[in-house]
Amino acid sequence: xxxxxxxxxxxxxxxxxxxxxxxxxxxxxxxxxxxxxxxxxxxxxxxxxxxxxxxxxxxxxxxxxxxxxxxxxxxxxxxxxxxxxxxxxxxxxxxxxxxxxxxxxxxxxxxxxxxxxxxxxxxxxxxxxxxxxxxxxxxxxxxxxxxxxxxxxxxxxxxxxxxxxxxxxxxxxxxxxxxxxxxxxxxxxxxxxxxxxxxxxxxxxxxxxxxxxxxxxxxxxxxxxxxxxxxxxxxxxxxxxxxxxxxxxxx
Amino acid sequence: xxxxxxxxxxxxxxxxxxxxxxxxxxxxxxxxxxxxxxxxxxxxxxxxxxxxxxxxxxxxxxxxxxxxxxxxxxxxxxxxxxxxxxxxxxxxxxxxxxxxxxxxxxxxxxxxxxxxxxxxxxxxxxxxxxxxxxxxxxxxxxxxxxxxxxxxxxxxxxxxxxxxxxxxxxxxxxxxxxxxxxxxxxxxxxxxxxxxxxxxx
Ligand SMILES: Cc1cc2nc3c(=O)[nH]c(=O)nc-3n(C[C@H](O)[C@H](O)[C@H](O)COP(=O)(O)OP(=O)(O)OC[C@H]3O[C@@H](n4cnc5c(N)ncnc54)[C@H](O)[C@@H]3O)c2cc1C
Numbered sequence: 252x253x254x255x256x257x258x259x260x261x262x263x264x265x266x267x268x269x270x271x272x273x274x275x276x277x278x279x280x281x282x283x284x285x286x287x288x289x290x291x292x293x294x295x296x297x298x299x300x301x302x303x304x305x306x307x308x309x310x311x312x313x314x315x316x317x318x319x320x321x322x323x324x325x326x327x328x329x330x331x332x333x334x335x336x337x338x339x340x341x342x343x344x345x346x347x348x349x350x351x352x353x354x355x356x357x358x359x360x361x362x363x364x365x366x367x368x369x370x371x372x373x374x375x376x377x378x379x380x381x382x383x384x385x386x387x388x389x390x391x392x393x394x395x396x397x398x399x400x401x402x403x404x405x406x407x408x409x410x411x412x413x414x415x416x417x418x419x420x421x422x423x424x425x426x427x428x429x430x431x432x433x434x435x436x437x438x439x440x441x442x443x444x445x446x447x448x449x450x451x452x453x454x455x456x457x458x459x460x461x462x463x464x465x466x467x468x469x470x471x472x473x474x475x476x477x478x479x480x481x482x483x484x485x486x487x488x489x490x491x492x493x494x495x496x497x498x499x500x501x502x
Numbered sequence: 503x504x505x506x507x508x509x510x511x512x513x514x515x516x517x518x519x520x521x522x523x524x525x526x527x528x529x530x531x532x533x534x535x536x537x538x539x540x541x542x543x544x545x546x547x548x549x550x551x552x553x554x555x556x557x558x559x560x561x562x563x564x565x566x567x568x569x570x571x572x573x574x575x576x577x578x579x580x581x582x583x584x585x586x587x588x589x590x591x592x593x594x595x596x597x598x599x600x601x602x603x604x605x606x607x608x609x610x611x612x613x614x615x616x617x618x619x620x621x622x623x624x625x626x627x628x629x630x631x632x633x634x635x636x637x638x639x640x641x642x643x644x645x646x647x648x649x650x651x652x653x654x655x656x657x658x659x660x661x662x663x664x665x666x667x668x669x670x671x672x673x674x675x676x677x678x679x680x681x682x683x684x685x686x687x688x689x690x691x692x693x694x695x696x697x698x699x700x701x702x703x
Contacts, residue, residue, distance in 0.1 A: 256613045256615075256621070256673050256675070256679055271687075273702060275687045275700040275701065275702060276700050276701065276702025276703055277702075278504075280504065313699075315523075316506040316509045316511075317503055317504055317505050317506050317509065318505070318506070318509050318510050318511045319505050319510075321503060322510075322511045322514070323522075323523055324509075324511055324525065325523055325583050326583065327582055327583075351511060351512045351525075355506070355508070355509050359507070359508040359509065360508075364506070364507050364508075365504070365506075366506055367504055369700070372687055372700065373683075373686050373687060374685075374686045374687065375536050375682075375686050376536065476532070476533040476648070480539060480648065483538045483539070484538075486538075487538060493537070493538045493540075493618075494619070496537070496538050497536060498535065498536055498537065498538065499536070500532075500533055500534055500535065502530075502532035502533070502534070502582070502584075
């Protein structure tokens, strides 16, 4: 029995990416070089990580903070920057109320501070730029999707890429200035004059699935668990195969 | 130690039940799954064991429920850093299933797989001796679909990605074979007390 066991059921196995085990196991120092405000509740933190071995758009890392008494807090964060940004990575953090790690970032952190990171992690929610990508995100769930969009632009890839983004309101829209014709925005609480307010629904998803690119879409869904459940159900109902939906849930 | 300037952490009670690097999620039960939550009715659920066993067998919902009931009450630990104390799962001990199929003397490992096709590998020793269950109840109620209902595996002494949701079966092997997350950079065994998170830990 040397063959790899393949379960008799379907799963999103195409395009698993080999993860660099050494990088995943090694903590590295990341030095904060810049903080950019995105929205009243979210900011982007740019780090110099000289030994970073690179990542694929969509991957995340583990970050840890250490208190003087040795207490450690570690959390996962998606990487916002594209792979081309050598020696640097960017994270975008929501300020979670009462949040231990995001609270430190939003109220204490300043350029020159250092934290520890390990990664990149997971070869599953990753898009090397090789197949048509249908990206759906809400809130800070747009972070790994932006890495994909930036990669697509930086490399001038011609493989189709479409983005559906849900935000509470224009003020809460992360990366507002960066979206282009590939993106459809959905506002759930407040919208610019003349734009409807409401949840992402079949009307947003169906047209994208009607215009199937060659080889079909690889769908990437990212956000809170509630959003991930809702968006993945919309995709399935619109005919997207379950084994071509990759989900990242922020908890 | 690499102290982070100005980081004190949340005031915390000294909690000895918490493995290193974990925090207490309290009443929260975060959902972490990379796949679409399947719409799987109890009537369509089955659980099978094959591979290196004397008598491969598949149980349906009623047959599985006819086995002696067994509960787990204790803590669970997810690799994404949260732990949950004093949870209560009801189902059947995996021993009851394994006793029926009788693994060969050469059997050392198992691959658990779900109705969604997710896989995870486990040493057989982690699945026997009252350390693993197939469960369908959480806190006295049916296990919610997003947490693996109608039935999931639980192996509470390992990180929770080993506790395959929507469990469909076990393939018994004479060697170790990495499953889905293990191929994606996670540790082969995943002992929370030794912080075996990623391969190389
Ligand atoms: C793969 C992955 C990628 C992610 N990527 C991103 C990303 O790109 N951007 C992003 O912003 N987030 C991301 N997240 C979420 C991120 O990991 C953190 O969960 C988030 O930043 C909150 O962490 P925190 O330490 O600030 O909050 P926590 O301290 O963990 O608190 C979270 C909530 O729980 C409550 N809470 C928890 N413990 C206690 C306690 N003991 N007492 C009282 N209240 C408590 C807090 O009040 C708060 O409401 C990602 C998660 C995953 C799994």
